[in-house]
Amino acid sequence: MVCDNGSGVSCDMEFTNAGFRFLYGSDDTGSVPIANQTSGLAFSDTLRLQAFKDNNGVCEGYFDNDNNPREIKLSQENVIPEIGDVNELKFTVEVNDIVHEITKHPSFTNTSLNFGSGSIAIIPTPIYHDAGKIRLHANYTLGGITLTGSSNPFWVSPVELVVSATSGSTVLNGASSTAGPTHAAGDNFTLTVSAQNSLGAVTHNYSPGKIELKLERTGPTLASSVNGGLMYAEGATLSSSVGSTFQDVTFTDFNSGESIFNGAQYSEVGLLNLDVQDSDYGHVGITIPAEAINIGRFVPDHFEQTIVTNGSFLATCNIGTTFAYSGQTDEATGLIGAISYLTKPVLSIIARNKQGDITQNYYEDGQGTSNDYMKLAAAGVGVTEPTLDEVARGVDTTLLLLTANMNTGTLSQNDLTTLIPADNPLPRGVLHYQFSELDNFFYNRSANALVAPFNSDIDFSIATIIDSDNVNVDVAKVVDASPTGVEIRFGRLVLENSFGPEISSLPQPMQIEHFDGTNYIVSENNNCVTYDASNITLSNISLNPALTGAAGGNGNFIDGETRAIELTAPGAGNTGEVGVVYSTFDWLRFDWGNTGSYDQDPSAIATFGLYRGNDRIISWREVNNE
Numbered sequence: 001m002v003c004d005n006g007s008g009v010s011c012d013m014e015f016t017n018a019g020f021r022f023l024y025g026s027d028d029t030g031s032v033p034i035a036n037q038t039s040g041l042a043f044s045d046t047l048r049l050q051a052f053k054d055n056n057g058v059c060e061g062y063f064d065n066d067n068n069p070r071e072i073k074l075s076q077e078n079v080i081p082e083i084g085d086v087n088e089l090k091f092t093v094e095v096n097d098i099v100h101e102i103t104k105h106p107s108f109t110n111t112s113l114n115f116g117s118g119s120i121a122i123i124p125t126p127i128y129h130d131a132g133k134i135r136l137h138a139n140y141t142l143g144g145i146t147l148t149g150s151s152n153p154f155w156v157s158p159v160e161l162v163v164s165a166t167s168g169s170t171v172l173n174g175a176s177s178t179a180g181p182t183h184a185a186g187d188n189f190t191l192t193v194s195a196q197n198s199l200g201a202v203t204h205n206y207s208p209g210k211i212e213l214k215l216e217r218t219g220p221t222l223a224s225s226v227n228g229g230l231m232y233a234e235g236a237t238l239s240s241s242v243g244s245t246f247q248d249v250t251f252t253d254f255n256s257g258e259s260i261f262n263g264a265q266y267s268e269v270g271l272l273n274l275d276v277q278d279s280d281y282g283h284v285g286i287t288i289p290a291e292a293i294n295i296g297r298f299v300p301d302h303f304e305q306t307i308v309t310n311g312s313f314l315a316t317c318n319i320g321t322t323f324a325y326s327g328q329t330d331e332a333t334g335l336i337g338a339i340s341y342l343t344k345p346v347l348s349i350i351a352r353n354k355q356g357d358i359t360q361n362y363y364e365d366g367q368g369t370s371n372d373y374m375k376l377a378a379a380g381v382g383v384t385e386p387t388l389d390e391v392a393r394g395v396d397t398t399l400l401l402l403t404a405n406m407n408t409g410t411l412s413q414n415d416l417t418t419l420i421p422a423d424n425p426l427p428r429g430v431l432h433y434q435f436s437e438l439d440n441f442f443y444n445r446s447a448n449a450l451v452a453p454f455n456s457d458i459d460f461s462i463a464t465i466i467d468s469d470n471v472n473v474d475v476a477k478v479v480d481a482s483p484t485g486v487e488i489r490f491g492r493l494v495l496e497n498s499f500g501p502e503i504s505s506l507p508q509p510m511q512i513e514h515f516d517g518t519n520y521i522v523s524e525n526n527n528c529v530t531y532d533a534s535n536i537t538l539s540n541i542s543l544n545p546a547l548t549g550a551a552g553g554n555g556n557f558i559d560g561e562t563r564a565i566e567l568t569a570p571g572a573g574n575t576g577e578v579g580v581v582y583s584t585f586d587w588l589r590f591d592w593g594n595t596g597s598y599d600q601d602p603s604a605i606a607t608f609g610l611y612r613g614n615d616r617i618i619s620w621r622e623v624n625n626e
Contacts, residue, residue: 018053018062020072020138020149028118033152036286038159039089039131040197047123049138051115051147061119062147070115073108073139074123078205079153080133080282085204085256089129089197091136099125105137128156131195131203131257133282155282158195158203158257161290163276165264166190174297175271177219177369182469184301186354191232191264193276195257195288202257210280212246213238218294219271220371226360226428228268228298233261240272246279267353269361269373271296299375300351300359303465303473308432309417311345312484313441313456323453323487323525325514327445327587331530334586337405337442339456341435344409345481346416349376349431349465349473360428364413374431376467378411381433383460386441390457392488394448401444402458407436435460435481443488445587447596452517456485489514491523493588495580495604498567502574502608505551505566508536510582510602512560523560530556533565535583543576543608567606575609 021030025045037043049072051062063070076091078084090101095112103109113121128134136151165172167189170181183189195206215230217240229237233252251259266272275292315324316338328338351362351374364374385404392400414421416432426432441458443449460481465473496509512529513520532554538545547570555564567580581603592600 018051018145019147020140021050021052022136022138022149022151023048023050023120028120034136034154036155036157036282036284037128038198039156039203040127040129040159040199040201043126047126048120049113049123049149050118050120051140052119061115061117063115063119065115065117065119067114067116069112070121070140071110072113072121074102074111075105075108075137075139076102076128077105077135077137077150078132079135081205081207084130084132087256088204089201091126091128091134093123093127094125105135108137108139129197129199129201129203130205131156131158131197132205132207155284155286157281157286158206158288159198160196161276161278161288162194162196163274163290163293164190164192164194165274165293165295166192172296173294175218175294177271177297177371177373179297182297182299184354184471185228185269185298185359186265186267186301186357188262189264191261193251193254193259193290195254204256206254206257208251208254208259208281209278209283209286211249211251212277212279213249214244214246214275214292215240216244216273216275216292217242217270218273219296220361220363220365220373222365222371224365224428225270225363225371226268228266228270228361230267230272230274231263231265234263240266240268246275246277265354266295266298267355267357267359269298269300269351269359271298299373299467299469300362300471301354302352303376303471304350304352305462305465305473305478306348306350307479307481308346308348309343310482310484311435312342313339313458313486314342315339315486323489324442325445325489325491325587326443326449328491328585329442329587331585335405337403337440339441339486341437341439341483343483344435344437345460345483346435347381347433347462347481349381349411349433351376351429351431351471358427358429362429374413374467375469375471376411376431376465378408378433380464380466380468381409381411382463382465383435384463386458386460389443389454390459390482392451392454392457394446395450396448398448400449400451401446402456403442403444404458405438405440407438409436410434433465442587445490445598447591447598450490450515450598452515453487453489456488458483458485489523491515491588492520492590493582493584493602494520495582495602497604497606498580499607499610501610502570503572505569506548506606506608507563508550508565508567508580508604508606509563510557510561510565512557512588526560527558528556529585529588530554531562531565536565536567537581537583538567538606539579539581541577541579541605543570543574543578545578547571547574548578548606548608570608577605577607580604580606 115121252261272295276290278288324338330336388399415424416434418424462478491514533550536550552565
C-alpha cells in the first residue's frame with residue numbers, strides 16, 4: 001500500500017477510527033476524486049464533507065442528523081507550487097452569504113457547516129482564486145477526539161491567458177493599413193502574457209505547462225509580401241505567416257503569473273495577429289486559451305537616402321553650347337531661369353527597420369489601401385532650394401547668389417534611370433525620387449556678379465523625407481545631389497553708333513558680349529538670343545525721329561552679332577542725328593551710366609547725312625596734302 005500525498009513518493013500512513021472525507025458530486029462512497037477546477041469559478045460540482053467513524057469495519061456518520069452548525073476547521077494546501085507567491089490569491093467559501101477566506105495549511109480557519117443525513121455537510125461555493133495543484137484539509141475536535149481528513153490533490157487552472165503588446169502607455173493594437181497607433185519595425189515594445197482567473201485577477205501561482213504561439217501576418221496579405229520575424233523572448237524569434245498554426249515556444253519566465261518581455265521586436269512593416277495557449281497545463285492535458293490580439297501597425301524606423309544619379313544641367317536655348325548668362329531667364333515671361341536639367345537627379349529612398357534591414361513590405365501594390373503600406377508621397381520629399389554657388393565667388397569674395405524655382409518631383413517604385421521605368425521595378429522597400437523637369441535656376445545679376453566665366457556648382461541638400469506616419473530620413477546620412485554644371489557668363493547687349501547718307505537705310509549693329517575677366521568680348525557661340533526691331537526706340541537729337549523707323553522684324557543673333565535691324569532712310573535733305581535705344585532683356589542690361597546699377601538698356605547714335613563711301617571699296621583713307 002502506498003500513501004499518496006501528492007508528491008509522488010511514499011509517506012507515513014495514519015490509521016484512525018474516525019475522521020473526515022471529502023466527497024465530490026453525488027457520490028457518497030468517496031471514490032470520486034475532486035476534479036480539476038477553474039480559477040475564480042465555483043467548483044463545477046458539489047463539494048461535500050463527511051464526518052465518519054468505524055463501526056466494526058463499517059463506516060458510519062459521526063454526527064447526528066441534527067443540522068446544527070459545527071465549527072469545522074478548514075485549510076487549503078499548495079501542492080504545486082509548494083510555496084506560493086507572497087501575493088497569491090485565496091481559497092474562499094460562502095457561508096450565509098458571507099465570503100470566508102480559508103487559510104493556508106497547516107493553519108486552519110473555523111467554518112460553520114451544517115451536517116445532515118449521513119453526517120454530510122455541503123461546503124458552499126468553494127472557489128480557489130489562484131492557480132496550481134492544491135489539496136483541502138478538515139479538522140475538528142470533539143470530546144478529546146480529533147477528526148482530520150484531506151482531499152485528493154487537484155489542479156486549478158487560470159481561465160485564460162491575456163496577451164498585450166504595448167509601447168509605454170500605448171497599446172499597439174492597430175488592425176488596418178491606415179490605422180494607428182504605429183510602431184517602428186525592429187524597435188522594442190513590451191509583450192506581456194498574463195494568467196488570469198474568471199474575475200480578471202492575475203493568478204500569481206501560475207507556471208506554464210506547454211506554451212504555444214500562433215503568429216498570423218494579417219497585413220499585407222499578398223503572396224509577394226514577406227514574412228517578418230517576431231522576437232518574443234530573448235534570443236527567440238518566430239516568423240509570421242498567412243495561415244499560421246500554433247508552435248511550441250518558451251516565453252520569458254513567468255513571475256507572479258506574468259511573463260513580461262520588454263525587448264519584443266517585429267522586423268517588418270505591417271500587421272500581426274497573435275494567439276497564445278497553454279495546451280498542457282499541469283501536464284494533465286488542461287488547455288488554457290487566450291483571446292488573440294492584433295499587433296501593429298508596424299512602420300519603417302527611418303529612411304536612408306542615397307544618390308542614384310547626380311544629373312546634369314542644361315542652359316536654355318544654347319544649342320550645342322553649355323553656358324548661360326548671369327540673371328538669364330526665359331525671353332517670353334522673364335520668370336523661368338535659363339538653367340534646367342539635361343538629365344534629372346535621381347535619389348534612392350530605402351525604408352529600413354531599427355536594425356538597418358530593408359522593410360520589404362513598405363510597398364504600394366496598387367490594389368487599394370488594404371494592402372498598401374507605403375505611405376510616402378512625392379510631396380514628402382523636401383529639397384532645400386539652393387541660394388548660393390558652392391564655389392564661385394563674386395567681386396566681394398562672397399559666394400555668388402542664385403535663384404532656384406523648384407517643384408515636386410516624381411516618386412516611383414520603378415527604376416527612373418531606365419528608358420521604360422515600368423518594365424524595371426525596384427526591389428520592394430526601395431523607391432526612386434526624380435527631380436522635376438519644371439525646375440529652373442539662374443544666377444542673380446548684380447555688380448558683385450561681374451566676374452570671369454565659371455562653371456556652376458549647385459548642390460541640392462535633402463531637408464526631409466517624411467511620410468504620413470512621420471517616418472523620416474536619417475538626416476545624419478543624407479547625401480547631396482550635385483549635377484554637372486554649365487558655364488556662367490556676365491553678359492551685356494551693345495549697340496554701335498552708325499552713320500550714312502540720308503537716302504539709304506542705315507544698319508544698326510548690335511552684339512552680345514561677356515566679361516572674360518579683363519575685357520568684354522563677343523559671345524561668338526551664341527546663336528539663340530532673339531532680337532526684335534520693335535524694341536528700338538528713337539529720340540530727337542538733331543533729326544526728327546518721325547522721319548525714320550526701325551525695320552527688319554525679328555530673328556536670332558548669329559555668332560553673337562546682328563546687323564539685320566535697319567533704320568529707314570529719312571529722305572534727301574533730312575540730315576542729322578537720332579538717339580537709338582534698344583529695350584533688351586534684364587540679363588543683358590548694363591551699367592552704361594556708371595550708376596552702380598546694371599539695369600540700363602544699351603543706346604547709340606545714328607547719323608544721317610554723312611558719306612559712307614562706295615560699297616565696292618574694301619578700304620580707304622584720307623591723305624592730307626599740305
